[in-house]
Amino acid sequence: MEKKIYLDNAATTKTRSEVVEAMLPYFTEKFGNPSSIYEFASQNKKAVDESRSIIAKALGADSSEIYFTGGGTESDNWAIKATADAYSQKGNHIITSKIEHHAVLHTCEYLEKHGYEVTYLDVDENGIIKLDQLKKAIRPTTILITIMFANNEIGTIQPVKEIGKIAKEHNVLFHTDAVQAFGQVPVDVNDLGIDMLSASAHKLGGPKGIGLLYIRKGIKIRSFIHGGAQERQRRAGTENVPGIVGFGKAVEIALETMDARAQKEIELRDYLITRVLKEIPYTRVNGDRLRRLPNNANFSFQFIEGESLLIMLDMNHICASSGSACTSGSLDPSHVLLAIGLPHEIAHGSLRLTLSEENTKEEIDYTVDKIKEIVDKLRKMSPLYEDFIKRR
Amino acid sequence: MEKKIYLDNAATTKTRSEVVEAMLPYFTEKFGNPSSIYEFASQNKKAVDESRSIIAKALGADSSEIYFTGGGTESDNWAIKATADAYSQKGNHIITSKIEHHAVLHTCEYLEKHGYEVTYLDVDENGIIKLDQLKKAIRPTTILITIMFANNEIGTIQPVKEIGKIAKEHNVLFHTDAVQAFGQVPVDVNDLGIDMLSASAHKLGGPKGIGLLYIRKGIKIRSFIHGGAQERQRRAGTENVPGIVGFGKAVEIALETMDARAQKEIELRDYLITRVLKEIPYTRVNGDRLRRLPNNANFSFQFIEGESLLIMLDMNHICASSGSACTSGSLDPSHVLLAIGLPHEIAHGSLRLTLSEENTKEEIDYTVDKIKEIVDKLRKMSPLYEDFIKRR
Amino acid sequence: MYTEKVMEHFSNPRNMGEIENASGVGTVGNAKCGDIMRIYLDIDENGIIQDVKFKTFGCGAAVATSSMATELVKGKTVQEAVQITNKAVAEALGGLPPVKMHCSLLAEEAIHAALWDYAEKNGLKIEGLRKPKSDVHEEEEEIEY
Amino acid sequence: MYTEKVMEHFSNPRNMGEIENASGVGTVGNAKCGDIMRIYLDIDENGIIQDVKFKTFGCGAAVATSSMATELVKGKTVQEAVQITNKAVAEALGGLPPVKMHCSLLAEEAIHAALWDYAEKNGLKIEGLRKPKSDVHEEEEEIEY
Ligand SMILES: Cc1ncc(COP(=O)(O)O)c(C=O)c1O
Numbered sequence A, B: 001m002e003k004k005i006y007l008d009n010a011a012t013t014k015t016r017s018e019v020v021e022a023m024l025p026y027f028t029e030k031f032g033n034p035s036s037i038y039e040f041a042s043q044n045k046k047a048v049d050e051s052r053s054i055i056a057k058a059l060g061a062d063s064s065e066i067y068f069t070g071g072g073t074e075s076d077n078w079a080i081k082a083t084a085d086a087y088s089q090k091g092n093h094i095i096t097s098k099i100e101h102h103a104v105l106h107t108c109e110y111l112e113k114h115g116y117e118v119t120y121l122d123v124d125e126n127g128i129i130k131l132d133q134l135k136k137a138i139r140p141t142t143i144l145i146t147i148m149f150a151n152n153e154i155g156t157i158q159p160v161k162e163i164g165k166i167a168k169e170h171n172v173l174f175h176t177d178a179v180q181a182f183g184q185v186p187v188d189v190n191d192l193g194i195d196m197l198s199a200s201a202h203k204l205g206g207p208k209g210i211g212l213l214y215i216r217k218g219i220k221i222r223s224f225i226h227g228g229a230q231e232r233q234r235r236a237g238t239e240n241v242p243g244i245v246g247f248g249k250a251v252e253i254a255l256e257t258m259d260a261r262a263q264k265e266i267e268l269r270d271y272l273i274t275r276v277l278k279e280i281p282y283t284r285v286n287g288d289r290l291r292r293l294p295n296n297a298n299f300s301f302q303f304i305e306g307e308s309l310l311i312m313l314d315m316n317h318i319c320a321s322s323g324s325a326c327t328s329g330s331l332d333p334s335h336v337l338l339a340i341g342l343p344h345e346i347a348h349g350s351l352r353l354t355l356s357e358e359n360t361k362e363e364i365d366y367t368v369d370k371i372k373e374i375v376d377k378l379r380k381m382s383p384l385y386e387d388f389i390k391r392r
Numbered sequence C, D: 001m002y003t004e005k006v007m008e009h010f011s012n013p014r015n016m017g018e019i020e021n022a023s024g025v026g027t028v029g030n031a032k033c034g035d036i037m038r039i040y041l042d043i044d045e046n047g048i049i050q051d052v053k054f055k056t057f058g059c060g061a062a063v064a065t066s067s068m069a070t071e072l073v074k075g076k077t078v079q080e081a082v083q084i085t086n087k088a089v090a091e092a093l094g095g096l097p098p099v100k101m102h103c104s105l106l107a108e109e110a111i112h113a114a115l116w117d118y119a120e121k122n123g124l125k126i127e128g129l130r131k132p133k134s135d136v137h138e139e140e141e142e143i144e145y
């Protein structure tokens, strides 16, 4: 098999060809600045508005509540820092979880250096926060709860609606990083009681470098990026028209295909998990088996190290990840896997496979065969495995 | 003439077709996340690095000093806010000018609300800052001088090298917003003594939504957008690979064609200015006649209002601007025109035409004919003109 | 950003011009804000507005509201003209963008200013008529060309 | 990110395996950091390393440096083996990424640990030989499967 097998859709997705097609006219033909007054540019303003309304509908939000950004990371930074700034009169306490993406964690750490206090909630062995602990963590000075919708490594989906309810009861704003969830599972901001939500186009078939922040009407957070009057004066900078158009198209398709896609991915994923668990000993699946993104499988293979596994998979044209892509090159094992209670050595030996609708059973079979072969090879090479066998 | 005449290249430029072509493979084929470990994604890392090195060379900088951002506005915000943050021990004073883009001005205003002090330097009647005033403005607590390279409305180019020298003499960091200058005129960060520089791809034939901040080696400013370890841990967020590749290609072409382009644009622009001044009475040119961007012409037509003029030009398929596009819809006259000493009524009657190499003499002739016709029509409608004539 | 009706009135403004020896002339707004409207009224002995002209320095909406305002007062009695509100002008144009609503206010004021001038000249008192707020010329500035 | 040479040694590691009744065995690193290296030495009566094997738990660089280290010590005297530095290992591989340089240090340490074991068993003192820093097993953790 010479063709590459892409199993890293949580890192980024292929931009759909329909999306690229939708974007193309906005580079060389309809290239005007949407803020310009003339007809030629106003068609671009219209295109931006159309995208905004597609996306608003997908979230159950109003168009005026959607603000385009340069990506999910910017959205997270904006939501958290601007809330901290705008509500500093009320308090200086923020609640988050130990398994957030670094876009949230490092932003919280930045705020800690600037006089804010942050509570990092624990998660259970499946990666779900404890609602009791959340309730207890709320103080009179708490201004924000920011808990991710679904985890990028282990795919666990949080009890978002319950969190929204608790936030509302305590009159605290609730932001959720839905970068991995939006487009994969249904998200309705009103039903779920979400006040702010981050998303990123490239995780759902759209282009890189474009994201959004949903801000519920009435929330008085200010700009994070100051300048021109774009995005209703809340996010300055010339609008990335092709990116916004592409984001809209990608969301449109993602929503239309969501059910069928999820069904197909869940079937393939469960087949993958079943085969791996059955055929490779000393292996576990990380994350909740039910409350989980349709396309996420995360394994730990005892006695072996993840990077070696990844490189060998790569030699077999299989693209996979050992954790979040952003931290590869780092020597620390994933903070998410440690938070769910894995010992370091096990955390080091983990593998994330995230599917798309384009993957086939044939690809999965080939992948499992290769994983089996490689795990076997690496275990033969492993002093930990040697000790384990000898001790038996 | 049915074809549109685009004379608003300072608002945004058409993305060059070569640029789009360079970007295309990175959407649907080489779509991997550059932070991923596998071969398939590492080609994207290479593409990003190549772009970075093209751009570094164009600025006379080292590759490791170029950080990609989501646009010029983000770059300005980053440079100014992160400097304020990182050097707050040294002082809380920033020097800028009255004619900066709102990306700088509103960021400075934000900092003023957070305990920083900002001096807004005056400019002379051509829009050039006064070096004496700059020197006098420097205090022991001054941590940053941020003066734009070239103005987006009147095209005036600042004495950047002299500013760099003064900054260095006083051991103050010097940031310049070169969004309008980069790609139009030569920029060498070392020769000019620039410590930080903002640029934006869509102003030089690249795509929207991608910019850069040059940060001189050794300057200890921190991240503005926190999260993953991208951009040498200084700017988090999945890299906008197609955008970065497009930016690199656009810079490559902009640099190659700069001399010929500037010559052509200057010729056309001077022809335009000469005809307008000769044929339309009660008209002035704003900005310095020599220290000026090659493609910028900015006029004030007495007794008439700019928006009416723009709409009528638009009816004749001519795309133009009355100031910075970001503030259209606002009722205030341009802060730049007021800063160079224009009275409000004159500032209201101004028109910015910014050329590209694609404009022709025929287009310019048609445009001047139309301006003449429209100004005449609007003056006939103007009570100010009526009073003026009667008073004579 | 503008309705078709606004664009139509902007492109083909009705009643643009001056009236010599007008019964009443009113000028409102100022150059600083970027809009000045002047309305000329020709009112007959029965208080009916026989003719009306305007001159406007301002944006597209300013021109269109001036044009529409003159259309609305033409042929009306002075009493009727006083009743014309900025909303009526805006509505007749199919609406205005929020940032441009002040133009319709200016048009209403310009009618009042012209009627005020007419009332003063003739020693009349017209019910509902307001004194115009300011004179444009106070704020004019000079520049060398 | 790796050189061709690193990839070549990673794909086809030399001397992978165990030696029964080895003259010296050394294990360094720990699972927490994600790398463990174990080196087996078969040393003859003249102090010449006749055979060498390794086992490694770790990243690509860890495997490749282990493989290269075994190549470098094979056939050498004990005294020569002590002189092999991490730099030599890294250079022999055409270089390592900065974040991976610690792997070559680990390889150097593993050689020393195995030689230390050999020296202890035989009551020898080898010049330049360092006592290995830590034992991996101290830090091992348990998990239910
Ligand atoms: C001088 C100047 N600075 C900053 C910007 C902001 O750039 P961007 O719109 O790409 O964020 C612009 C253009 O809008 C500009 O002309």
Ligand SMILES: Cc1ncc(COP(=O)(O)O)c(C=O)c1O
Pocket: A010, A071, A072, A073, A074, A076, A101, A103, A148, A150, A151, A152, A177, A179, A180, A200, A201, A202, A209, A211, B236, B237, B238, B239
């Ligand atoms: C959960 C989560 N949050 C935030 C991000 C950051 O998004 P982006 O890389 O588009 O800035 C990512 C992906 O990298 C993610 O998976």
